[in-house]
Amino acid sequence: xxxxxxxxxxxxxxxxxxxxxxxxxxxxxxxEIRRExxxxxxxxxxxxxxxxxxxxxxxxxxxxxxxxxxxxxxIGKNAAAFLSSFILDSVCWEVVGVVKLWNEWCRTSSxxxxxxxxxxxxxxxxxxxxxxxxxxCSCYVAEDQQFxxxxxxxxxxxxxxxxxTILSTCxxxxxxxxxxxxTLASPFLKALKTKEFQDQVCCPLLEQPNIVRDLPAA
Amino acid sequence: xxxxxxxxLQPAVSVGNVGQLAIDLVISTLDMxxxxxxxxxxxxxxxxxxxxxxxxxxxxxLSINAEVYSLPSKKLVVLQIxxxxxxxxxxxxxxxxxxxxxxxxxxxxxxxxxxxAYQRDDEQLLGTPLRYLLTPDLEKAVGGRMQELNxxxxxxxxxxxxxxxxxxxxxxxxxxxxxxxxxxxxxxGIQMAVLLKFCSEGDNIPDAxxxxxxLNEWLQLIKSEVNPSSQWKIPSSWRxxxxxxxxxxxx
Numbered sequence: 001x002x003x004x005x006x007x008x009x010x011x012x013x014x015x016x017x018x019x020x021x022x023x024x025x026x027x028x029x030x031x032e033i034r035r036e037x038x039x040x041x042x043x044x045x046x047x048x049x050x051x052x053x054x055x056x057x058x059x060x061x062x063x064x065x066x067x068x069x070x071x072x073x074x075i076g077k078n079a080a081a082f083l084s085s086f087i088l089d090s091v092c093w094e095v096v097g098v099v100k101l102w103n104e105w106c107r108t109s110s111x112x113x114x115x116x117x118x119x120x121x122x123x124x125x126x127x128x129x130x131x132x133x134x135x136x137c138s139c140y141v142a143e144d145q146q147f148x149x150x151x152x153x154x155x156x157x158x159x160x161x162x163x164x165t166i167l168s169t170c171x172x173x174x175x176x177x178x179x180x181x182x183t184l185a186s187p188f189l190k191a192l193k194t195k196e197f198q199d200q201v202c203c204p205l206l207e208q209p210n211i212v213r214d215l216p217a218a
Numbered sequence: 219x220x221x222x223x224x225x226x227l228q229p230a231v232s233v234g235n236v237g238q239l240a241i242d243l244v245i246s247t248l249d250m251x252x253x254x255x256x257x258x259x260x261x262x263x264x265x266x267x268x269x270x271x272x273x274x275x276x277x278x279x280l281s282i283n284a285e286v287y288s289l290p291s292k293k294l295v296v297l298q299i300x301x302x303x304x305x306x307x308x309x310x311x312x313x314x315x316x317x318x319x320x321x322x323x324x325x326x327x328x329x330x331x332x333x334x335a336y337q338r339d340d341e342q343l344l345g346t347p348l349r350y351l352l353t354p355d356l357e358k359a360v361g362g363r364m365q366e367l368n369x370x371x372x373x374x375x376x377x378x379x380x381x382x383x384x385x386x387x388x389x390x391x392x393x394x395x396x397x398x399x400x401x402x403x404x405x406x407g408i409q410m411a412v413l414l415k416f417c418s419e420g421d422n423i424p425d426a427x428x429x430x431x432x433l434n435e436w437l438q439l440i441k442s443e444v445n446p447s448s449q450w451k452i453p454s455s456w457r458x459x460x461x462x463x464x465x466x467x468x469x
Binding site for chain 1 (some may be wrong): 260262263264265266267268269271277278279280283300301304306307361454455456457458459461462463464465466467
């Protein structure tokens with residue numbers, strides 16, 4: 001199938017909207033399923049499908065934002081495991097928040113006592129420098145929740161010269177290159193950076209036509 | 219003809235992504251400058267490095283799913299959409315887009331799109347696979363030009379095929395948001411033209427060339443000499459469309 005830069009193929013038809021499907025009447029079963037999904041998805045009282053619960057806030061929204069200078073986000077089980085193995089420990093880091101969400105692929109809870117095999121999304125703060133924040137997101141954030149996740153997480157922060165680092169993994173098979181991926185020395189690192197990022201990047205930049213999608217892209 | 223107003227060109231995410239590929243050719247050939255982007259929750263997020271890079275120096279600019287490019291000399295503004303719509307979000311996107319079009323100085327909108335080739339009726343199977351549509355407001359201004367160019371207007375089909383007595387409706391299968399944008403533009407008094415090609419999924423690069431040449435017949439964005447296809451510049455991001463190189467161990 002021909003693709004081009006940035007194409008994120010999910011549906012069987014690449015026409016993003018299947019006209020026939022939209023026009024078709026919902027069967028009673030479809031309607032029931034949709035209603036149940038919506039009920040489960042929109043169960044959170046506060047504001048929709050995703051709830052970000054910060055431990056220093058006594059309750060609800062509308063308290064002072066967290067001052068943040070560095071924010072490291074690990075998305076996906078591999079990146080989360082990396083942080084658990086090499087960075088996080090109970091001496092230097094404390095849990096300051098959790099994201100509660102539900103979608104058809106996974107559910108997270110508001111507990112901060114998680115097992116590595118659970119799906120979770122936790123925030124940690126460096127005790128010696130509370131403006132350094134870390135997020136471990138091993139759960140899958142659905143397409144229609146990604147924007148909300150962004151707004152709620154970044155909305156709680158006071159961004160003072162904020163530097164964000166996003167850690168994520170992709171299958172080597174998805175990497176587009178002239179040679180076969182079989183001969184590539186994997187795993188390997190690639191980076192994307194904004195114009196504003198002035199520091200040295202520790203690895204080569206991601207070449208076209210490779211792209212990043214979903215929450216890391218958001 | 220003197221172009222008095224800004225022309226806004228955009229693709230629909232449609233079968234074969236032909237509209238989007240054609241837009242890639244326009245942006246790449248005319249070396250358009252990125253002037254902004256749509257910060258939207260309606261499209262699947264994606265990010266990568268500059269898809270129109272020509273050298274090491276210009277290859278590190280980030281690019282996301284909905285970006286706007288411009289070419290002031292031709293009063294041309296182009297939107298490129300790079301990912302599919304998130305479920306149930308196509309309508310809000312269309313509404314936002316059309317209200318932006320109305321509020322800005324864009325006089326005319328041209329939408330590049332495509333439609334499933336297998337849905338053609340007997341008559342449509344013959345002749346050109348290219349079609350156009352004009353909103354009533356644009357029909358007044360350029361309808362005559364379409365006649366001169368001998369272009370074919372997109373046919374309406376019976377609402378209930380097989381029953382001869384029914385109303386004829388516009389049906390663009392595989393066209394994504396094309397029909398919605400077109401019908402909304404008709405009712406909002408926006409001057410919009412839709413240019414589409416019948417095609418199927420597969421290697422859609424030739425379809426993109428056909429569509430962009432069709433566009434060029436009318437708008438004359440580039441000089442169409444003997445072989446207009448050779449005048450379009452393929453962007454560097456079109457490399458490796460069919461996957462990586464083969465492992466030598468296979469042989």
